[in-house]
Amino acid sequence: MTTDLTRASAAELSDLLAQGETSSVEVTQSLLNRTDAVDGDVHAYLHVDREGALATARDIDARRAAGEELHRLAGVPIAVKDVMATKGLPTTCGSKILEGWIPPYDATVVTRIKQAGMPILGKTNMDEFAMGSSTEHSAYGPTRNPWDLDRIPGGSGGGSSAVVASFQAPLAIGTDTGGSIRQPAAVTGTVGTKPTYGGVSRYGLVALASSLDQAGPCTRTVLDAALLHEVMGGHDPMDSTSINAPVPAVVEAARRADVKGMKIGIVRELTGDGFQAGVQARFDESVQHLVDAGAEVVEVSCPSFEAALAAYYLILPSEASSNLAKFDAMRYGMRVLPEGIDDPSAEQVMAATRDAGFGDEVKRRIILGTYALSSGYYDAYYGSAQKVRRLIADDFSRAFDTADVLVSPTAPTTAFRFGDKIDDPMAMYLNDIATIPANLAGVPGMSLPSGLADEDGLPAGFQILAPAAADERLYAVGSALEQRLLASWGGPLLGRAPELSTTTKGA
Amino acid sequence: MASTQIDTEATIAWDDVLASFDPVMGLEVHVELGTNTKMFCGCATEFGAEPNTQVCPVCLGLPGALPVVNETAVESAIRIGLALNCEIAEWCRFARKNYFYPDMPKNFQTSQYDEPIAFNGFLDVELEDGTTYRVDIERAHMEEDTGKSLHVGGSTGRIHGATHSLVDYNRAGIPLIEIVTKPLTGAGERAPEIAKAYVATLRDLLKALDVSDVKMEQGSMRCDVNLSLMPKGSDTFGTRTETKNVNSLRSVERAVRYEMCRHGAILQAGGTILQETRHWHEDTGITTSGRPKSDADDYRYFPEPDLVPVAPSRETVEALRATLPEPPAQRRKRLQGEWGFSDLEMRDVLNAGLVDLIGETVEAGATPAGARKWWSGEIARRANAEGGVSVADYAAERSITPAHVVELEGLVTSGRLNDSMARQAWEGVLDGEGTPTAVADARGLELVQDDGALEAAVDKVIEANADVAQKVRDGKVQAAGALIGQVMKEMKGQADAGKAREIILSKLTS
């Protein structure tokens, strides 16, 4: 075997495992070795579970040897964003306030990947409670972009995208509230899907904004995303907002990669001004590839998208301010006693803990949300934002009357440097301008690499949006585009990423 | 220090309050539903379990856990709404009521805000004097209960002075229905009685609906009393106070009366009422100041994004309406008529909680009078001596059933037992000696059926009481009673008194 197991896709590993060309232990060990070598620099993981991952791998290898019929992805390792409850494994959400918390239960998504027999390599880094677009807001230090260690890997799920981009895992689970799967995918040259709201169970996903959060796959190929999407998705009686319908036929769509006769809608409001030249150029080329593959291009207008960012930054903090109230030092997590008070009350302990345990960005949003929900302001802020949300949903449904999918660049720019936007929240928020509308309307979206921007040689992302419950269209279009781009590049885009310096572990 | 000192506030006499003021009342009743599982998770709801044994990630508010609505609780809520003559929302949502409190796992309570499941109803309440007062119902909404704090180390059990607190989350997430009245005006001096009668009527209704065990002493039904006064003739409501957790019918009545007298004292002295919550003290019958409450209290309500709206179809609502029991007041009237009980008899039966038992016994074949007689006699005395358990519970524990009463009555009507023998047989049943027939057999209870022996006894008694016998012959039939008593004595009780009378009269008259 000459294949570098760390570079193989999940689909390839699945075949190799099925054919007995490798073992899950071998694959898992290779990936853990890779982590030992590169993650000191990348810092994609907050917690690596070597023993747990290898134990699952051994179990799967034994069951395969015994002739048991296994899931297609059995034995293929995966990383999980630290916002998902994992029984027996730390779950911090990138926050000090949950330092040391070990959940007594598994998120439904985690249960499903365990049932599929996928070894869990570890928990990936993220902006604290998924608030941010850079992973700089993790309480445990930033994750670095494998393309350039001085740049951000996107956020909030920078860890999940970086772990895939740096070949520490073929698959990772991310969550996307306003672009936290798609924007990191774009700036790391990887693939990420935010499924239709309700398509993947939120049970066990530590809520940022309940009405916006959605978990999805982070991978290096469109087919891998489809394979993981299929494992994660489907109805869950533990989540009332979960859709009671079969998972859309995403794997089949990815394999067929057929866009003939499809109408591709370019969203006028999400191109041009404000988008980096190289990002725009790669986007235009990608659209041409789809035309070459038989698709038809139409232009659509979604005027309400201009208000999306404002609505998002009212709805998200409002829901977050309530969701994060439970972190009060009473039942789990950090507990800080106030200084200079001999006999503190529960309320004083709560206040001291929350002051010490939450970072600035979290506090900023809790304060915003508390204000927006206050009586006398509710109608002007939360109420109006909900109205905008309906207008955006209306824009989408009108656009989908003329187009089968909508496309745009995923993020306006390539990866920015650390610190560039940390003191300018508005600039950071603007990075999510193209991804936020999908969360507000609950429609599915995907980002896949469109190439490298000429001016900085960094990856740019191509976003596809589909109507609710039509996630398979993302995979048909994504797969067709990926085939043509791979042909034009002569290999995966990540092959052009600089080699990470590896540190050999002392014996 | 034995106990915390409580400053008793000034009050004025009841008549003085009524002379100058009209009360405005609002009653909020929280009812724990008797569902097997909690409002948003599958945990058990049994009362009295070991602390924190009926909990899960959902009701502990662990990060990532999500609620799922208990459909049975929604059905109960709709049935309660219908029984209270409410409209049922076609579409409504849960809302989060946000505030920090250690016994509330999520630091928000999942409740309903401006979209209650039921609204705009009424409940007619019968008062002692036979008149009816209509209590307008503003709304009935669904919510979850909080955990329970136990303050340890202090002398009072209250948080003040405690060294630490323990929280039991078994109660967290138990389904609650909050029933809120509209402001009740025009009650005047009847306000305390109306408050008590309303809560009592509501309790009976909920019991008949079989949605809650409505035990005020265990907290499965809790009442908050909102009260304000307005000067007589005014129609501008005064500032109200909210007296929390008034947990018995008598306390509801007393709390209304006390607050009226306290408000009256303040207002008459030219003071202003502080808008606040107040604690009710069952032992002393007074309220004390709790937490100031103002309209600025901001719970930052917003629709619960983790739950989908509740949208009961009209078919579902009608199907649930069909399951409503006959309203208790109406049922009482109907049964009283059917059973032929006097008002006094019916009231006794009601107070003893015997309506259902008598109903079942009549259903099983007994006469209403017989059923009332046997269930309210010796057994009631014994049940009361056992620390006041209900007759129904006392009987159920000992497997004494309506069939026993039917059988006992049968033994009397068939002529095997007379009344005093039947009492002995019933005592045997209560003593656990078996069925009435078995007891009668074992104790040798049997009327003498031999007419010869009875006639001989009659002859003997007539002979020995010639003067009395002569009175009967002269037409004073009631004098036969004395002879009957003598005959029964002669027969050692083993005779049918009716038959003895028959023989005596046949020998002395005609």
Ligand SMILES: [Zn+2]
């Ligand atoms: Zn529970």
